[in-house]
Amino acid sequence: MPHYTVPIETQSGRNSPKPSPAHVYNVSDPPYRGQLETDASGYRSSTPETAIVIDNGSSSVRAGWQTDALPRLQFPPMMARYTDRKLNRKLTFVGSEIYFDGTARGQAKNLYEPGSNIINNWDVQEGILDYIFIKLGIDGTNGVVDRPVVMTEPLANLGYSRKTMSEILFELYGVPSVAYGVDSLFSYRQNEGKTGLVVSSANMSTHLIPVVNRQPLIAHATRLDWGRSQCSEYLTRLLKAKYPGLLTSGKVNETQIEDLVRSHCYVSQDYDQEAQRLLEWSGLEDRDHIVQLPFQEKEVVQKTEEEIRISEEKKKEAGRRLQEQAAKMRLEKLVRKEQELEYFKQLQQQIAETTKKEARLLLDEEEFKDEVALDRRIKEMEKSIRKQRNKDVGDLEEEPEEPPSYPLLDIPDEELDEDGLKQKRQQRLLKSNHDARARAKAEKDAEKARQAEIQRLDDARREADLDSWVEERRAARSEVIQRIKERDRLKADLGNRKSQASQMRMKHIANLASDNPLGRKRRRGGNDDDGFGADDADWMIYREIQQGRNDDDEDDEEEDLGAQLKNIESQLLKFDPDFTEQSTQEAQKDWTKSLLHAFARGPWPFDPESARESNQFHLNVERIRVPEVVFQPSIAGVDQAGIVEIAEDILMGRLSGHSARDDILKDVFITGGYTLFKGFEERLRNELRAVLPADVQLGVRRAKDPLLDAWKGAASWAREKERRQAFVTREEFAEKGGEYIREHNLGNVFS
Amino acid sequence: MAPITTASNEETHAALLDTLDMYKIHKPFRNPNWKPPQRRNKNLKQILSEAQRAQQSMLNTQQNSGATTPTPATDGTNTPALNPNPEKMSQDLGRLVLEKNAKQSNGISTPMAGTGFTGPSVTYTSIAAAPSLKPKKKYCDITGLPAKYKDPKSGLYYYNAEIYAVVKSLSTTQVQEYLAARGANTVLK
Incomplete structure (x- = not known):
């Protein structure tokens, strides 16, 4: 039954075509940046x-000396x-450097556990630290790294992560002291x-940390497990x-997806x-x-x-040669036949x-059986020779068209001998053949x-x-459309195991396969024939259970419906002034209208045959x-509150009574790689503004360099003399264990 | 050993491989006697469950022995409402002393010490954001447009009738693939 009717007229015409795409982006090459120099x-x-200051990030590790303005080393946390x-x-x-070689790329392991900001692969961490110390020119004269980290x-x-890190730094590299910070x-x-x-939205996670008077309120800090690396995963x-x-064809790798996220994505304002x-x-x-x-x-x-x-000439030549050969052979055959005929004629004489x-x-x-047989043979041969000569040699000897005569048919059987009867039978057969042909011809003409x-x-x-007339045609058209739809629906129904159509089909099959159909018990000694096949219609069951069979009996209906529709539409197009190209079924499937x-x-036609187009994707x-x-x-599918809701919860909920809340609102500071998306800052400002009371002041600013400021801040922090108290020395590590840290206002708290 | 750039041939590639290799470089600063602990690569789940078990056993022993150090007076200024995890507030005197030391040595007077710096309750799990309290918006699983409808059979959201035709034609695996993108797929365990 129709759920809706298709309007004959579409609302507007076909969308105007677009010029071919102006810019096609390519996926990036592996980001091999050459060998980093050792700089002692x-x-x-x-x-x-x-x-030595190390920003052990998940998108890239940055390392250098505290005295440097910029980190000397920047590289992805990967090792092969x-x-x-x-x-x-x-x-x-x-x-x-892993990217220079296919095998190395395939073997590369990331430092971090996928999707979290927790270090998971300590062998990689060792490799990365080795790399840093070598590139920074540490000669290891005393067998240790003799600089604080x-x-x-x-x-x-x-605790476990910090413990393992401290173990590596103190026991493997023998550094004198270590300070950790966020x-x-x-x-x-x-x-x-x-x-x-x-608000730090980075590669692996997003953190919101309120800071009052340079002191972070870590108890109110919140982490959202979403960052830029999860974006790449999601896009994949x-x-x-x-x-x-x-x-899945292996044409796109992770770094290329990351690159796509970076260069094509942006934060929408609405x-x-x-x-x-x-x-x-x-x-x-x-x-x-x-x-x-x-x-x-x-x-x-x-x-x-x-x-x-x-090549055409060659083909022609070969054809000609073949023809010639065939003609020669035919001619030889003809000559032989003529000789044979001559011989038989002599024999007759x-x-x-x-x-x-x-x-x-x-x-x-x-x-030969008798003279008659010989006679017949000679006649046959004469006929075939004449035919062939007509064809080949071109001797035009019009074959006399014998009007079929059946003289024996009118003679009653009693007057004929055995031979005559045989001939009469033959003539009757010939006559009926001839008549049937004539009848068919007449029928065709009548049709x-x-x-x-x-x-x-x-x-x-x-x-x-x-x-x-138009009305009638339109009705016919909609009926055909309806039937096409019904056919499609039935097809879809058969695809569903639970639909009635396929349930019936299964029942039929089960019935046919069972030894005692229809559940009838076989009576002992009785006739176990259920009479299947007595009626010709019984066999129809096998057609019915055919997969993809359609409802109507006609088998070729499938193509027929389409043809019928085409036919009706062409008639309508010809005579109905209101029926235009656009209202045909095909035009309504117009791709320019398809969401x-x-x-x-995109707004361009798609050719599935083209390898170029089928290897494109549209963002x-x-x-x-x-x-x-x-x-x-x-x-x-992340079951956490969004960044704005978290900020709202911190500022309006948990810190609502805090004396410094208004000051906090004046400086919402965003940093991290995620904030590089165009529109991030604006969106955050607008959405925060929307949830905050109208009378409070709101300031949102972005870090000068969302990627490198963490390292720079750590370096400048390390430059200050009084910060040395925040370093854990090797003695303290030996005494208090690997999880121990000295707290300072830029780091975690010890728990 | 497939070179990825067309600029390099077998020979230059092998040379490059040799120069870039970090294995052969002598690393004098490494402690030659260092043996990494076995199975040190743990995933987040393992670490968390181990930490929880350790904490639980410590709590048990403390409660049983009655050796719990009384809460110092400084801790009393904490507003319980501000602490999201009051039960986790371990009464570890050593930690508090440490905290004090750190503050004094840093020379920072913390006017907010009572309100914000609650300390030990902060753990990796405790700072994870809570589920959203706002109604979730629904988006078409196929196109990402705002969705008004949901296919009751597959559970997919869809934007309009045209997309619904696509939804109907999807196989079970494709449906699961779409659902997995928003974490609503069926996971068999």
Whole structure:
């Protein structure tokens, strides 16, 4: 039954075509940045008090001397360690240097547990520290790293992680002292923050830490488990679902997805509105970003005209030769046949001249039954020779068209001998054959006339009353459409095991397969035949249980419905003034109107044959959908409050009675890689403004360098003499254990 | 050993491999007697459950022995309402002394010491954001547009009738794939 009717007229015409895409993006190359140089100058000019500052981040590790303005080393926290079978040696690569080689890239392990800010792979950590110390030129004269280390750690770092890190630093490298601090607080310090809310949206997680008078209120700090690396993961999932098979082909790797997130995504100011607007036709070509994956175009061999001509000639030549050979053979055959005929004719003459007995002998020799057979044979041969000569040699000897005569048929059986009866039977057969053919021809002519008559009547009716004719055609059209729909629905129903159609089908199959159909018990000694097949209609059951069978009996209906619709529509197009190209069924499936097409293929036609186009993916809604998660974690299945709700909870709930709350609001400080998305700051400001009371002042600012300020802050912090008290010495480590830290205003608290 | 850049050939690649290798470089600053503890790579779940077990056993022994150190007076200024985890507030005197030391040595007077610096209750799990209290907005699982409808059979949200046709044509695995993107998929254990 129709749930809705398709309007014959679409609202507006087909959307106007777009020029071909102006810019197609490519996926990035592996980010191999060359070998980092070993630079011992910093080490030589340092004193034993000069600290090595390490921002142990998850997107990249930054390291350098406290005296440096910028970190000397920056590299991803990756290490590849494997044994090369061919060279038979162990190899270790660290940082971006893993990207120079395919195997190394494949073997690379990340320092962090995927999706969390917890260090999970301590072998990688050792490799990274080795790398840092070597590149900083530490010569290890005393067998130790004889410089203090300042290191960042996640907020509320786990005791186990810190313990293991301290063990490595003190026991493996023998550093004199270590200080730990939280990266976002270092960043806040670098940006001269005193009282405010630090919103650090980084690679692995997002933290909000209220700070009052340079003292973090760690008890009120909150972590949201979403960062830029989770964005890449999310985009991968979305694209896998959007373009099945495209990402699994190994053409896109993690760093490329990360790069896509970085360069194409932005934070929308109003997600709901913008997502819908994003797929609108006008301007879609600008909003839709095409990313082209490497592909191999199917090779079409282009021949020059000369080559084509030559090959054709060759073909012709070969054909001619074959023809000639065949003609020669036929001619030889013809000659042989003629000789044979000559011989048989002589034989006939001989027979006529000799006695009966001798004739008998001659006939037997040639394996003929009697003279009649010989006669027939000669006649046959003459006929075939004539035919062939007509064809080949072109001797035009019109074959006399014998009007079929059946003289024997009129003679009653009694007057005929045995031979005559046989011939009569033959003639009757011939006659009935001939008659049947004539009948069929007549029928065909009649059908043609009937069709012409129908056409004529139809035309006449149309000319007489166009309106009712059109009405009728439209009704027919909608009926066909309805039937197509029903057929599709039935097909879909059969796909569903629980639908009535497929349940019935299963029942039939079970019945046919069972030994005693219809549950009837076989009576002992009785007749166990259930009479299946007695009625021809019984066999229809096998057609019915065929998969994908359609409801009507006609098998070829499937293609027929489409053809019927086409036919009716072409008639309507011809005669109905209101029925235009756009109202045909095909035009209504117009891709320029399809939301799905706009989503998956942008405003351009899609050719599934083209290797180029099937290796593209289009980023449109994803561009805002991916970074949106930090504001609405539920859309990626993270069961946590969004960044604004957390801020609201801290500022309006937990700190509502705090004397410094208004001061905190004046300085909402954002840092970390996630804040590099365009529009992040603005969106956070607008949304915070919306949830805060109207009379409070709100200030939102971003770190000068959201990526490097953490390291810079740590370095400048380490430069201050009085900070040395916050370092844990090796003696303290031995005495108080690996989890021990000295608390300071930029670090975690000891628990 | 496939070079990734077209600029390099076998030979230069092997040379590059040799220069970049960190394994062969002598690292004199490493303690040659260092043996890393076995199975030190633990995931977050393992670490958390171990920490919890350790804490539990410590609490038990403290309660049984009655050796709990009385809460010092400084802790009394804490407003319980501000502390999200009052029961976790361990009464570890050593820690408090330490905290005091740190503050004194840092030379920072903390006017908010009573209100904010509650200390030991802060753990990795305690600072995780709580579930949202606001109604979740629903978005089309396929296109990401705001969704008004939900297919009762597959549980997918969809934007309009055109997308519904797609939803209906999806196989079970595809449906699960879409659901997994928002963490609503069925996970068999």
